[in-house]
Amino acid sequence: MKSVITCILYLTILIPVFAQPTSEALRLEAIENISNGKYGEAIELLNRYISANPQKSEGFYLRGTCFEKRGEYEKAFYDYRSALKLDPDNSVYKTNLFRTTEEFHKLLYNTIAGYKREIAIDPSKAKNYLEVGKSYKKLGDWKTAEVWYDDYRRREEASADEILRYTEILAKNKHISKGEPILKRYTQKYPDDHRLWSRYGYFTMWLGKKKTARIAFENALELRPYFKEAMDGYDMVRGKGYVYTVNDTTIRYNYGLPSPKRYKQYPIDRYYRKLKKNPGNIESRYLLIDELVKNNRYDEADKQLNILSETQSDYSKFRMVEAEVMDKQNNYYENKISTLERKLSFNPNNRKTVLDLGKYYSYREQYAKAIKLYNDYLLNYYSDHEVRYQKVRLLSQAGSLGAARDDMEIALNQAPYNKNYQLLYGQLLVWLDEDLNVAEKNLNYVLKSDPGNIDALITLANLNFQKNDLASAELYVDKGFKIDPINNDLMQLERSIELQKNINEESKIYSLLEQAREYTFKKQCNEAIDYYKMYFEEPAADPYLKKELAEAYLCDNNYDAAIKIYDELIIKYPDDYDLAKQLAKIYYWSGDSLAALYQFQKLAAENPDDAETKLYLGDAYMKVGDYKNARNVYEELLAISPSSHIIQTRMRWLGGAGLNGYSAASFPTHFSIIPDGNYFGDNLDFTYTTQGVKLELGVTSFLSLSGSGYFGFVSSEQTRLNLNIIR
Missing domain, CATH: 1.25.40.10 (Tetratricopeptide repeat domain)
Structure with missing residues (x-):
């Protein structure tokens, strides 16, 4: 046995020694x-x-x-x-x-x-x-x-x-x-x-x-329970930053339990004061965590670790401290739970034990156990609204907001003037986004007796934010900052209000833009133009989108207005190749072939690899009658894409135009078939008739080949002669 232990110890010592060289060797x-x-x-x-x-x-x-x-x-x-x-x-x-x-x-x-x-x-x-x-x-x-x-x-x-x-x-x-x-x-x-x-x-x-x-978020987490993006969003939408900060006067009396031994608080208070002045003091935060752990204040230690994780999670010191805190916390909570469970087994209806055990269950996030514990107790003591209140808090933390609301209504009926109950009931209604007028009434009751209640102010700010009454929401946020200038929930809410202002403005502007686009899509050109004009009257409108207004003018065949807009855009965005190309197209579509040709020549020189620009350049040459340059451009494109139906079609349109001599590729340059017929007769029974056709093929622009063929007859009263003529 001794040798086995020695071997295990030896391996334990060797493993860390060899771990680092392996990584270094890689x-x-x-x-x-x-x-x-x-x-x-x-x-x-x-x-x-x-x-x-x-x-x-x-x-x-x-x-x-x-x-x-x-x-x-x-x-x-x-x-x-x-x-x-x-x-x-x-x-x-x-x-x-x-x-x-x-x-x-x-x-x-x-x-x-x-x-x-x-x-x-x-x-x-x-x-x-x-x-x-x-x-x-x-x-x-x-x-x-x-x-x-x-x-x-x-x-x-x-x-x-x-x-x-x-x-x-x-x-x-x-x-x-x-x-x-x-x-x-x-x-x-x-x-x-x-x-x-x-x-x-x-x-x-x-x-x-x-x-x-x-x-x-609940649907996302049901499909993927630990999907972090959804978990973060779910916490935010439930206001998790302050779900757990409900003011509870029963804490003052330790839930009716005997007062615990008081520990020296001076170091903790000192570090809290330091961090209030300088939240970025990482060393003081580590020292605060150490003091909190010494005093078994693990819930606060967790919060401090969460703050550190934002900047320190990649450092080994943080991971080591986090692991140590979690380990001590787990052991402490398990010991407390084990002791309280034994105590409860002797007296299941001991109110103090029920409250304390429920609290430690909640620390371990064993919400189902804590809620069952409270439910069993409430079966015998239905009117104990303080225990019901603790149950509601746990239901809130577990995300069962509907059940929490129902139980909170019972507690509030039993103690209608309890400010903590009014506060939590108001919060629940806000989180559920229902009966907001009732929520506002309860929260105002709280502020009437306690104007500095930070949770009531935050909840009222959220309530007005949900109603999109941003001015009122800002008012409550400002009041909150006077009480707690570094409150994270208020900071988050302040950012959300600013974002919502932008969204409201953007939504109003975007609806104009979408309506304009819808009219353009339906070819209701005048209506589209009117809505685009309303959109561009807004200060936050994107000036680059004026090109869409130009498209609406094109829809209305108003080429001059479209060209004017693109001229203005190109002055503002001189390096935007796509804008310049669209302007050239508009010149082409409007029939201003010379202006289009000039624009496409510049664009082709700037970007010789743009096939679309070259295609339009060839078309512009053809429109102004410069068939030679048109043919050169099309032949360049055909060399790149020999199977292109578009380019082959244009080459057929050209025929022999633009050629100086014979080309097998363009033969014939033109083609014609001319039918011909003759008939003559007199009163002496003399008749002459022929039918035939003439064929002409173009070889070059100045030379063609032709041939003709005829058949018929000449006849009189005594004879008939058949005719066959080829030339």
Whole structure:
């Protein structure tokens, strides 16, 4: 037995010793492979190294180098960016990221140009619009990405994945009102996709539809219980930041239990004061956690860890402290629960034990146990509204808001003037987004007796926010900040109010834009023009979208107005190639062939690889009668795309025009068939008749070949002669 223990101890000591060299060996072997040009093998090793050392920048830097050497600039870009995030002052990382970003963006712009060429040849393929939109998204050009995604969605029903990308773009552009009905339809189409439900939850929450958002997050979490995005949203929509801060006067008397031993509080108070003055003091926060743990105040220690996790979660010290706190907390709570359960087994109706055990169950998030405990007690003591109140708090924390409301109504009937009950009842109604007038009445009762009640102020601010009464919501937020200037819930609410202001304004403006687009789509041109004009009267209107107003004028055949708009846009956006090309097209469509030719000549010189521009250039040459240059342009395009039906058709239109001599490709330059017939007769029975045809083929612009053939007869009373003539 002794030897077994010795062996285990020996292994325990050796494992940590050998763990680090293994990780280091991966790094060194990867560097050797990089120096030998074995980038694929190096990437495999670095994948393992990064998994073991995600906080070290060198792994990302080395892997980014491998990707860059292999020409995989997108992957290199993301790895260099990760490395720089971990080591922001590293000049080598900055240089490499800048260089790779340039290459990555070049690839994206080339991709965009390629797909635009495909669109020029065949505008009906939806996938090409999607790829352009995705490229602009990667470039961070969110507005342009949205335009291309819209073009894609007009041509094809998007997949769930593409809708998630699309709504990310809409969120960046603050087009929340536009995205909400789209997500609603897709959650109905794909009811088992937890990602869509979660995204729908955020969009409805941003629009102030808290009840709908809560249901959406619940659906997401039912499909994927620990989906972090949905969990975060669910906490936000329920106001989790202050669910647990209900003022409870029974705490003052320790729920009726004997007063516990008091611990020295001075260090804790001192650290709290330091952090109030300087919330970024990380060392003081660690010291505060240590003091809280010493005094078994684990609930507060948890909150401090949550604050640290925002900036420190990648550091080993944080992970070590977190693990230590969790371990001590679990042991402490389990011991308390075990002791109280034994005590309760001797006296199941002991009110003090029931309250204390329920409290520790809630600390362990064993809500079902705590609620059952309270229910069993209330079967015998139905009128004990304080125990019922604790049950309601747990139901709220567990997310059972409807059941919590029902029990809170019972408690409030039993003690109608209890301010804590009025507060929690008001909060529940706000979280459920129902009976808001009743909620407001109860919350005002609380403020009447306690004007500085921060929870009542926050809840009233939320209530008015949900009603979209942003002025009243701001009033309550301001009152709250006077009491608690660094309250996180108030800060979050303040940001939400500002966002909602933008959304309200954007929603109003966007409705004008959507109506204008709808009229344009239906070819109701004058109505579209009127709505576009109303849209552009708004200060927040996007001036770039004036090109859509120009399209509405085109719909009304008002070419001059469209040209004027594009002239103004090009002055404002002189480097926008697409605007210049559209202006050239409008000149062409309006019949101003010379102006169109001039514009397309400039565009072709600027971007000689643009097939659509070249096609229009050839058409413009043909319109002004310059058939030689038209033919040259079409022949260039035909060399690139020999099977193009569009270009072959134009070559047939040209015929022999623009040729100086004979060309087999264009023979015949023209073709004609001329029927011919003659008849003569007199009163002496003499008759002459012929029928035939004349054929003419063009060889060049000045030379043609022709031939003719006839048959007939000459006759008199005595004889008949048949005629056959070829020449």
